[in-house]
Amino acid sequence: xxxxxxxxxxxxxxxxxxxxDQLQWLIDNSICKxxxxxxxxxxxxxxxxxxxxxxxxxxxxxxxxxxxxxDMGDFKPGEISGYLPYSRGKIGTGYSMxxxxxxxxxxxxxxxxxxxxTQFELTQALVHVMTxxxxxxxxxxxxxxxxxxxxxxxxxxxHELNNPASAIVRDSESLLKHLQLEPQSFKxxxxxxxxxxxxxxxxxxxxxxxxxxxxxxxxLKQRTAKESELTDQFDEMxxxxxxxxxxxxxxxxxxxxxxxxxxxxxxxxxxSPIFNWINTLLVTERMxxxxxxxxxxxxxxxxxxxxxxxxDQGQEKQYADIRIGIKNTLQMLIYKIKxxxxxxxxxxxxxxxxxxxxxxxxxxxxxxxxxxxxxAMEANGKGTLTIKTEKDKEFxxxxxxxxxxGIPEDIRSRIFDPFFTTKEMGKGTGLGLEVVQRIxxxxxxxxxxxxxxxxxxFIVCFPIDG
Numbered sequence: 215x216x217x218x219x220x221x222x223x224x225x226x227x228x229x230x231x232x233x234x235d236q237l238q239w240l241i242d243n244s245i246c247k248x249x250x251x252x253x254x255x256x257x258x259x260x261x262x263x264x265x266x267x268x269x270x271x272x273x274x275x276x277x278x279x280x281x282x283x284x285d286m287g288d289f290k291p292g293e294i295s296g297y298l299p300y301s302r303g304k305i306g307t308g309y310s311m312x313x314x315x316x317x318x319x320x321x322x323x324x325x326x327x328x329x330x331x332t333q334f335e336l337t338q339a340l341v342h343v344m345t346x347x348x349x350x351x352x353x354x355x356x357x358x359x360x361x362x363x364x365x366x367x368x369x370x371x372x373h374e375l376n377n378p379a380s381a382i383v384r385d386s387e388s389l390l391k392h393l394q395l396e397p398q399s400f401k402x403x404x405x406x407x408x409x410x411x412x413x414x415x416x417x418x419x420x421x422x423x424x425x426x427x428x429x430x431x432x433x434l435k436q437r438t439a440k441e442s443e444l445t446d447q448f449d450e451m452x453x454x455x456x457x458x459x460x461x462x463x464x465x466x467x468x469x470x471x472x473x474x475x476x477x478x479x480x481x482x483x484x485x486s487p488i489f490n491w492i493n494t495l496l497v498t499e500r501m502x503x504x505x506x507x508x509x510x511x512x513x514x515x516x517x518x519x520x521x522x523x524x525x526d527q528g529q530e531k532q533y534a535d536i537r538i539g540i541k542n543t544l545q546m547l548i549y550k551i552k553x554x555x556x557x558x559x560x561x562x563x564x565x566x567x568x569x570x571x572x573x574x575x576x577x578x579x580x581x582x583x584x585x586x587x588x589x590a591m592e593a594n595g596k597g598t599l600t601i602k603t604e605k606d607k608e609f610x611x612x613x614x615x616x617x618x619x620g621i622p623e624d625i626r627s628r629i630f631d632p633f634f635t636t637k638e639m640g641k642g643t644g645l646g647l648e649v650v651q652r653i654x655x656x657x658x659x660x661x662x663x664x665x666x667x668x669x670x671x672f673i674v675c676f677p678i679d680g
Contacts, residue, residue: 562603611674
């Protein structure tokens with residue numbers, strides 16, 4: 215074991231400007247000890263013994279994130295960890311373990327107040343260590359939380375993108391097969407002889423009905439009755455495939471009056487080929503519509519991702535409509551909302567002006583609060599999520615409300631503490647609400663929670679002009 219001397223401590227970057235007499239005081243009030251390879255020095259939830267000065271060997275820090283121990287880096291000789299002056303963190307938040315036989319010097323936490331009173335330069339140096347540690351840890355913590363938030367969204371996004379993508383593949387294959395079956399139908403149509411004016415009436419009526427996109431809101435019983443009525447009419451007219459044709463005609467909103475108009479302008483011997491040709495057009499139209507709708511769905515999701523991440527913008531504050539950010543956040547969480555049988559209530563103040571903010575950061579706030587609300591309602595198997603935006607003088611207020619079981623009063627004051635979580639192992643990180651509070655403070659705002667069984671509201675308030 216090396217002797218702990220002022221000369222040795224002067225090799226610590228943080229202590230090189232500290233007077234030797236204060237370093238000797240530190241040594242006289244500390245304990246030098248050896249940790250064998252693999253020994254645990256600190257654990258989450260257990261009190262810190264004091265400040266640790268790494269003399270030789272190496273310590274590794276692990277943090278419990280997402281239910282696993284995540285490697286956060288090493289402490290090498292010349293580095294300092296543990297409790298530091300003025301820190302509120304007297305309880306361990308992670309595991310630190312010796313990677314080899316490691317010598318440390320422990321300054322007991324019980325002597326910290328004496329050091330602060332009597333050793334100014336030493337205290338100042340250790341406060342500087344704490345400031346750097348908080349800054350580095352905050353940046354790492356926020357990056358980890360962003361990655362975890364992305365992980366929460368990715369499964370739902372994959373599902374939402376897979377559905378329309380699969381529909382496009384399925385419908386395009388069906389369309390190709392459908393068109394390959396059409397030569398015989400085309401041959402029947404070519405053989406038709408009709409007066410040009412009658413052809414014009416039939417085609418104009420057909421494309422008018424198709425372009426009108428009539429709303430068809432029928433119950434199953436009503437639809438079945440309608441299809442039976444048209445099938446009987448087609449059978450009387452001697453039309454082949456009457457069941458299939460009736461089903462498609464009902465889908466597009468054709469009425470018996472439309473069929474009667476066609477009858478007046480089509481020779482009876484051509485009823486079957488012409489109505490089958492119309493049916494072919496309807497089937498093709500439906501497939502093209504479905505492909506178009508699926509493609510638009512994918513485009514909307516991609517736009518939502520781009521806007522949500524704000525990846526085409528800088529990180530400085532700029533004026534933007536926060537309602538767009540909230541709507542895109544909901545879009546990103548749509549799979550979880552559907553899966554949880556959640557009813558959405560949106561009460562957005564349409565007169566709310568653009569807000570000066572870091573929109574990408576605020577989207578992280580909305581994601582955490584909405585995701586927590588969805589988790590809270592999960593036990594009920596259903597729920598109502600209410601989101602309100604409103605103007606309050608020069609401030610904007612956003613309320614995210616769920617009707618879950620509520621937050622128990624005895625833990626309400628701790629929910630914004632780092633690493634505090636009520637979720638089961640592997641589901642909660644304990645970082646979300648702490649990150650939310652920090653981002654809100656960056657916007658010179660505030661966040662409060664009101665909770666009782668059946669009603670929990672997180673209320674975020676910050677200046678409109680930053």
